[in-house]
Amino acid sequence: MNDLLGVVDWSRAQFALTAMYHWLFVPLTIGLSLIVAIMETIYVRTGQERWKGITKYWMTLFGINFACGVATGIILEFEFGTNWSNYSWFVGDIFGAPLAIEGILAFFMEATFIAVMFFGWKKVSKRFHLASTWLTALGVSLSALWILVANAWMQRPVGMEFDPDQMRNVMTDFWAVALSPMAINKFFHAVTSGWVLAAAFVVGVSAWMLLKKSNVQAAKDSIKVATWVGLAGIVLVMWTGDGSAVEVSRSQPMKLAAMEGLYDGKEGQELVGFGILNNDKKPGDDLDPMHFSIDLPYGLSILANHDAESYVPGINDLIAGRETNPETGKMMQTPSYEERILIGQEAQQALRDYGVAKQQGDTAAMASAAKTVKDNFEYFGYGYLDSPEQAVPNVPLTFYAFRIMVMAGGLLLLLFLVLIAANLKTKKLLDNKLMLWACILSIPLVWVCSQSGWIVAEAGRQPWVIQNLMPCNAAISDISAGSVQATFWVFAAIFTGLLIAEISIMLRFISASAKRNIEQSNK
Amino acid sequence: MTIGKKLWALIIIKLALIFLLLRLFFFPNVLQERYDTDEERAEAVRNALTK
Numbered sequence: 350m351n352d353l354l355g356v357v358d359w360s361r362a363q364f365a366l367t368a369m370y371h372w373l374f375v376p377l378t379i380g381l382s383l384i385v386a387i388m389e390t391i392y393v394r395t396g397q398e399r400w401k402g403i404t405k406y407w408m409t410l411f412g413i414n415f416a417c418g419v420a421t422g423i424i425l426e427f428e429f430g431t432n433w434s435n436y437s438w439f440v441g442d443i444f445g446a447p448l449a450i451e452g453i454l455a456f457f458m459e460a461t462f463i464a465v466m467f468f469g470w471k472k473v474s475k476r477f478h479l480a481s482t483w484l485t486a487l488g489v490s491l492s493a494l495w496i497l498v499a500n501a502w503m504q505r506p507v508g509m510e511f512d513p514d515q516m517r518n519v520m521t522d523f524w525a526v527a528l529s530p531m532a533i534n535k536f537f538h539a540v541t542s543g544w545v546l547a548a549a550f551v552v553g554v555s556a557w558m559l560l561k562k563s564n565v566q567a568a569k570d571s572i573k574v575a576t577w578v579g580l581a582g583i584v585l586v587m588w589t590g591d592g593s594a595v596e597v598s599r600s601q602p603m604k605l606a607a608m609e610g611l612y613d614g615k616e617g618q619e620l621v622g623f624g625i626l627n628n629d630k631k632p633g634d635d636l637d638p639m640h641f642s643i644d645l646p647y648g649l650s651i652l653a654n655h656d657a658e659s660y661v662p663g664i665n666d667l668i669a670g671r672e673t674n675p676e677t678g679k680m681m682q683t684p685s686y687e688e689r690i691l692i693g694q695e696a697q698q699a700l701r702d703y704g705v706a707k708q709q710g711d712t713a714a715m716a717s718a719a720k721t722v723k724d725n726f727e728y729f730g731y732g733y734l735d736s737p738e739q740a741v742p743n744v745p746l747t748f749y750a751f752r753i754m755v756m757a758g759g760l761l762l763l764l765f766l767v768l769i770a771a772n773l774k775t776k777k778l779l780d781n782k783l784m785l786w787a788c789i790l791s792i793p794l795v796w797v798c799s800q801s802g803w804i805v806a807e808a809g810r811q812p813w814v815i816q817n818l819m820p821c822n823a824a825i826s827d828i829s830a831g832s833v834q835a836t837f838w839v840f841a842a843i844f845t846g847l848l849i850a851e852i853s854i855m856l857r858f859i860s861a862s863a864k865r866n867i868e869q870s871n872k
Numbered sequence: 873m874t875i876g877k878k879l880w881a882l883i884i885i886k887l888a889l890i891f892l893l894l895r896l897f898f899f900p901n902v903l904q905e906r907y908d909t910d911e912e913r914a915e916a917v918r919n920a921l922t923k
């Protein structure tokens with residue numbers, strides 16, 4: 350058992366490490382491809398050669414990031430087969446189909462048009478080149494779509510039926526999987542967050558050029574384009590974040606409760622604007638969950654259900670089975686977690702019986718067991734929990750990551766608004782050193798914001814690898830913790846090397862650009 | 873070394889590490905390696921999930 354726990358913990362750590370490193374590169378690829386496409390559009394529409402130079406400058410930085418980031422996501426797929434083999438089998442073709450589509454799009458669409466984008470400047474017409482740049486941006490986003498569809502299915506499994514004979518879920522409705530509200534929200538939230546990240550990157554690098562008094566006009570023009578992309582991105586991120594909150598409240602109410610450090614909910618629930626958690630607080634005890642908090646009245650009810658008077662359950666309520674009725678916004682009783690554990694165990698016993706009946710060729714017993722599995726499948730995963738409290742995620746991690754994401758997002762919104770004002774009114778603002786340093790510091794800030802968002806999404810849904818159906822400890826392979834530990838450190842070394850390579854190549858390129866005119870497109 | 877050459881070198885080294893080192897030596901597909909047929913794999917997962 351200790352070894353199993355070791356395997357689970359190390360496999361989770363390895364997956365988190367890989368995913369977080371992967372997500373350092375991906376949002377910059379998504380957002381920078383859009384910014385480069387807009388810059389090239391300006392070049393084609395105005396015919397000004399200087400915009401060609403500016404486009405090629407940012408395209409080179411896009412290329413450095415793409416080269417470092419490409420294929421880092423494939424390692425996640427390796428991990429499925431090695432560390433998470435039960436999970437990989439259990440999800441069947443549901444995970445496989447979106448990943449296969451992603452592979453086709455990534456390798457054919459992106460690879461084709463990215464080649465034209467980088468190497469076709471003198472080989473194809475201006476308009477064909479521009480189309481290739483836009484198609485690269487589209488391909489990057491579309492390939493993100495399919496991995497996010499797969500992720501959304503894990504958070505809200507739909508469009509499938511479990512087959513006890515194959516021991517895997519079979520997709521029954523592709524469109525229910527691809528167009529689930531969770532998937533749509535997640536896609537737009539993630540892609541537009543990439544716009545924000547790339548915009549902050551362009552703004553920060555351009556601010557550095559302004560500080561160095563190099564390429565001043567090109568830097569100001571780059572800031573202008575990036576600011577509008579960043580502002581559009583952050584507004585869309587907030588809008589889709591609002592949609593995500595509604596989805597989470599319906600599909601993963603425990604995650605929402607953890608995000609808020611909420612143990613006992615009510616109708617007209619306030620939102621914690623700022624707070625310090627009491628880390629000694631446990632479900633069911635009498636301790637106050639917060640040492641200190643500034644609350645926004647009715648805020649959480651509005652966020653979760655778009656209804657100020659609606660009920661929002663806390664962790665204790667959820668364990669007792671109290672959830673929100675999505676139709677009325679009132680409290681409704683569902684099976685308590687104790688009951689769900691029993692239901693899950695009954696489904697697992699029936700699945701075991703199915704296997705025995707199958708070996709004996711007893712078709713009647715197989716049918717009976719299959720029906721029991723089907724009737725109780727909704728809470729199948731609870732059968733692996735020893736106690737209801739195991740269904741509670743790491744509250745402090747989820748709570749603080751959520752606040753860091755929101756606060757960093759708020760600062761970025763403010764930055765883009767100030768920059769818009771600087772563009773429209775007081776152009777001298779971009780001569781202010783303090784302002785330029787704020788722009789440069791927005792680069793680490795936006796990455797912290799982006800990573801925090803994923804921590805909320807993934808740590809907040811623990812212990813589930815598939816919501817309500819499979820916890821991490823059931824998804825794991827029968828392998829040794831030592832082998833996972835070894836590959837964890839191999840990954841840590843490889844990814845850190847890649848990151849150092851990316852940062853050092855980028856810094857050298859940016860530093861060298863200060864000594865030349867980046868508006869000259871033949872360089 | 874131009875930036876383009878550096879990036880190609882980086883991509884090739886990375887892909888070699890991922891597919892030749894990690895995939896072959898560190899990341900076997902556990903169910904594919906241990907069992908020959910899908911039926912055996914399904915039973916292995918049944919045993920793991922219902923023990």
